Amino acid sequence: xNELSDHSPAYIGYIVGGGLKENLRVRLTIPPQQVQEGGxxxxxxxxxxxxxxxxxxxxxxxxxxxxxxxxxxxxxKGIAEMLHGQTLYTNLVxxxxxxxxxxxxxxxxQPGSGILPVKSVPSHHANVRMARAQDVAEIFGNPQDGGxxxxxxxxxxxxxxxxxxxxxxxxxxxxxxxxxxxxxxxTRIILSGLIQYNKASVMLFDMHNEYGFDDTESDSNxxxxxxxxxxxxxxxxxxxxxxxxxxxxxxDFHLELGEKDIQPEDIELLTRELNLKxxxxxxxxxxxxxxxxxxxxxxxxxxxxxxxxxxxTGKTIPAPDSxxxxxxxxxxxxxxxEGLHSKLNRVFNRAYIAENPAADTLEEIIKTLDxxxxxILSFGEYESDLDYLxxxxxxxxxxxSRWEERTNxxxxxxxxxxxxxxxxxxxxxxxxxxxxASQTTFSMIAREMRKYYVTLLIIDQRPSQIYxxxxxxxxxxxxxWLGDDSDIQSVLxxxxxxxxxRGMLSRxxxxxxxxxxxxxxxxxxxxxxxxxxxQFWQEILGSQGNSRTEKEILSDLxx
Amino acid sequence: MNHIEIGRLLRSGTxxxxxxxxxxxxxxxxxxxxxxxxxxxxGGISIYGIIYDIHIDDDGLVRQLVTADSVSEEVILDNxxxxxxxxxxxxxxxxxxxxxxxxxxxxxxxxxxxxRIFLCSDEDLIRFTPVSAFGYFRHILRAEEIPVADVFAxxxxxxxxxxxxxxxxxxxxxxxxxxITMLRDDYPLLMDVLGAITDTRLFENQS
Numbered sequence: 001x002n003e004l005s006d007h008s009p010a011y012i013g014y015i016v017g018g019g020l021k022e023n024l025r026v027r028l029t030i031p032p033q034q035v036q037e038g039g040x041x042x043x044x045x046x047x048x049x050x051x052x053x054x055x056x057x058x059x060x061x062x063x064x065x066x067x068x069x070x071x072x073x074x075x076x077k078g079i080a081e082m083l084h085g086q087t088l089y090t091n092l093v094x095x096x097x098x099x100x101x102x103x104x105x106x107x108x109x110q111p112g113s114g115i116l117p118v119k120s121v122p123s124h125h126a127n128v129r130m131a132r133a134q135d136v137a138e139i140f141g142n143p144q145d146g147g148x149x150x151x152x153x154x155x156x157x158x159x160x161x162x163x164x165x166x167x168x169x170x171x172x173x174x175x176x177x178x179x180x181x182x183x184x185x186x187t188r189i190i191l192s193g194l195i196q197y198n199k200a201s202v203m204l205f206d207m208h209n210e211y212g213f214d215d216t217e218s219d220s221n222x223x224x225x226x227x228x229x230x231x232x233x234x235x236x237x238x239x240x241x242x243x244x245x246x247x248x249x250x251x252d253f254h255l256e257l258g259e260k261d262i263q264p265e266d267i268e269l270l271t272r273e274l275n276l277k278x279x280x281x282x283x284x285x286x287x288x289x290x291x292x293x294x295x296x297x298x299x300x301x302x303x304x305x306x307x308x309x310x311x312x313t314g315k316t317i318p319a320p321d322s323x324x325x326x327x328x329x330x331x332x333x334x335x336x337x338e339g340l341h342s343k344l345n346r347v348f349n350r351a352y353i354a355e356n357p358a359a360d361t362l363e364e365i366i367k368t369l370d371x372x373x374x375x376i377l378s379f380g381e382y383e384s385d386l387d388y389l390x391x392x393x394x395x396x397x398x399x400x401s402r403w404e405e406r407t408n409x410x411x412x413x414x415x416x417x418x419x420x421x422x423x424x425x426x427x428x429x430x431x432x433x434x435x436x437a438s439q440t441t442f443s444m445i446a447r448e449m450r451k452y453y454v455t456l457l458i459i460d461q462r463p464s465q466i467y468x469x470x471x472x473x474x475x476x477x478x479x480x481w482l483g484d485d486s487d488i489q490s491v492l493x494x495x496x497x498x499x500x501x502r503g504m505l506s507r508x509x510x511x512x513x514x515x516x517x518x519x520x521x522x523x524x525x526x527x528x529x530x531x532x533x534x535q536f537w538q539e540i541l542g543s544q545g546n547s548r549t550e551k552e553i554l555s556d557l558x559x
Numbered sequence: 560m561n562h563i564e565i566g567r568l569l570r571s572g573t574x575x576x577x578x579x580x581x582x583x584x585x586x587x588x589x590x591x592x593x594x595x596x597x598x599x600x601x602g603g604i605s606i607y608g609i610i611y612d613i614h615i616d617d618d619g620l621v622r623q624l625v626t627a628d629s630v631s632e633e634v635i636l637d638n639x640x641x642x643x644x645x646x647x648x649x650x651x652x653x654x655x656x657x658x659x660x661x662x663x664x665x666x667x668x669x670x671x672x673x674x675r676i677f678l679c680s681d682e683d684l685i686r687f688t689p690v691s692a693f694g695y696f697r698h699i700l701r702a703e704e705i706p707v708a709d710v711f712a713x714x715x716x717x718x719x720x721x722x723x724x725x726x727x728x729x730x731x732x733x734x735x736x737x738x739i740t741m742l743r744d745d746y747p748l749l750m751d752v753l754g755a756i757t758d759t760r761l762f763e764n765q766s
Contacts, residue, residue, distance in 0.1 A: 063744065063746045065746045066743075066746065075753055075762075076757060078735075078762040079753055079757060079762055082732065083739055086736065086739040086740055086743050
């Protein structure tokens with residue numbers, strides 16, 4: 001990591017053409033191998049500095065014949081080298097992003113500050129250099145400043161690149177990348193930053209039980225510290241289902257859902273998973289009307305499927321406590337009701353759903369979040385899509401409702417401001433795909449809940465499966481390597497510079513390189529992502545390591 | 560002046576001149592060499608030029624002799640030494656000196672007939688071709704009907720040796736770069752020039 005006092009003077013080229021629409025062309029004066037696609041460059045044009053991103057390197061020649069002929073075989077080495085230097089060249093294509101009048105204080109998030117989105121072009125022959133540490137700090141923030149969190153380092157010089165956590169939590173965000181590109185590590189890093197930063201609570205749906213307690217890296221067998229281990233006073237691990245353990249360790253408490261908590265929309269969300277018919281909404285509506293919003297699930301569960309009796313005439317009719325009898329009484333086709341009942345057996349049988357749970361653990365989770373702590377909900381052995389869809393949606397709906405209520409109270413009665421909440425969702429396409437997005441609470445959160453202090457952090461390897469409207473709302477997008485064109489297109493949707501960035505995304509190194517883009521990032525930039533290792537924890541926690549303050553310990557004990 | 564005189568001016572213009580010399584003086588001037596025409600009077604200009612052609616015209620006697628069955632050595636020597644028609648050396652002007660200042664522009668007025676012409680010394684070569692000053696190359700490039708590639712090659716060989724002897728081995732590289740820059744949009748001519756420079760073997764030590 002370089003210090004901010006770095007003053008490497010070397011220019012790498014000069015402007016030879018281009019424009020705002022077609023990008024800028026820079027004649028490279030150093031060997032092309034010293035510059036990479038995605039390099040962060042600064043163009044010095046008079047009193048203005050232009051900040052841009054290398055999006056392409058193109059070989060050129062003053063005459064195609066110079067390129068066609070292998071002059072090194074025809075001329076002595078000295079002449080051939082001179083000829084190549086004069087007639088063969090490399091042009092950089094630079095996507096200009098920001099401009100700054102030199103010497104002005106700058107903060108792009110502050111209106112009227114020195115840094116502007118690029119609105120003009122540098123002069124011909126303006127000198128171009130690689131960004132120095134102070135340039136990177138100028139644009140992305142100084143790691144020493146509050147709220148600026150190092151997410152990675154520039155690939156060529158290794159200058160620290162920060163994200164602004166204040167902006168990060170203002171809108172929903174996404175972490176994308178094909179499998180094995182380090183999404184989980186990056187998520188751990190960002191969550192660690194958010195937890196340490198302590199301006200937002202985090203609710204993480206941990207489908208594969210990998211974030212809370214220590215884990216082992218599958219490739220290297222190295223230990224991976226869990227967030228609960230490192231932030232024991234701030235993070236609560238909640239396991240789904242009574243008596244569940246997570247990788248052999250006991251959670252802080254268990255989540256048990258009450259049957260009264262399950263609403264028809266939770267079931268409708270499972271349409272694809274349970275292969276429900278189009279008659280389902282009508283049947284559910286009748287169930288709520290027949291029983292009540294709180295008891296329909298319990299009562300429907302108790303009805304018997306296929307139970308019959310014989311009437312006085314000896315004719316076989318549905319038993320009074322049968323599904324068919326209820327259907328007949330409520331104007332529902334018995335086959336539709338019995339079909340739904342039969343398919344809901346998978347839900348009726350979930351061990352984590354109880355008629356009368358021992359405690360209102362949903363409320364406990366909300367209180368924990370409200371108190372400024374963070375919750376990791378591990379699904380333990382319940383790793384099926386059904387469990388994930390049902391529990392995440394149900395819990396999120398409850399959280400959303402509570403935060404909305406708090407915000408309205410805050411705005412009308414000036415009660416205390418709600419604590420910002422980030423809901424992190426793994427395998428987001430399962431709940432935010434085109435068919436389901438409109439039905440889940442998540443899409444609503446992505447679209448409008450920032451007004452209510454709740455945002456999403458979605459983590460996924462198939463962004464193309466996520467509903468476009470949700471994708472377009474993501475403020476900060478952090479993407480590792482993606483191979484599929486539709487995934488790349490999706491990650492870049494809604495960005496003006498998507499054409500220039502498309503190739504960059506597909507050529508990221510498979511591991512430990514990510515592209516930062518979106519509203520929350522001053523300008524797009526590929527970075528070598530920060531490593532989730534001992535050094536990271538040393539930097540995050542300092543010398544205190546895993547130690548906890550007296551206040552935290554007392555707080556844990558309930559004082 | 561310690562320069563070698565090679566002849567006197569036959570005819571001239573502002574772009575060049577033709578010099579006549581005796582056959583006995585043929586060993587001194589060479590193709591590509593830099594020559595100097597001192598001022599005819601005080602306060603005048605010294606003109607520098609590059610030799611781009613040396614030719615020997617026939618006369619009536621030679622025409623008869625070449626068809627004879629045998630020509631004795633005495634006759635041959637007599638024809639060469641005592642011939643009436645001089646050798647003609649064509650010179651392309653490259654610049655001039657006035658008030659001890661070198662200019663790579665064409666001279667403001669041509670030299671006069673029978674002005675004496677001298678070969679430049681190494682000191683003159685270095686003075687006229689300082690590093691990073693190659694303006695006179697344009698006169699070679701623009702000249703019509705001269706063998707540009709070979710003139711460059713021969714000129715570079717002579718001047719680079721002078722610079723090398725004076726401890727400036729980088730002149731050749733600088734001059735070659737300048738030629739490439741000037742000709743990079745003229746592929747055929749640049750290839751010709753570089754081919755000719757290659758034939759001088761000046762770059763062999765660098766390979």
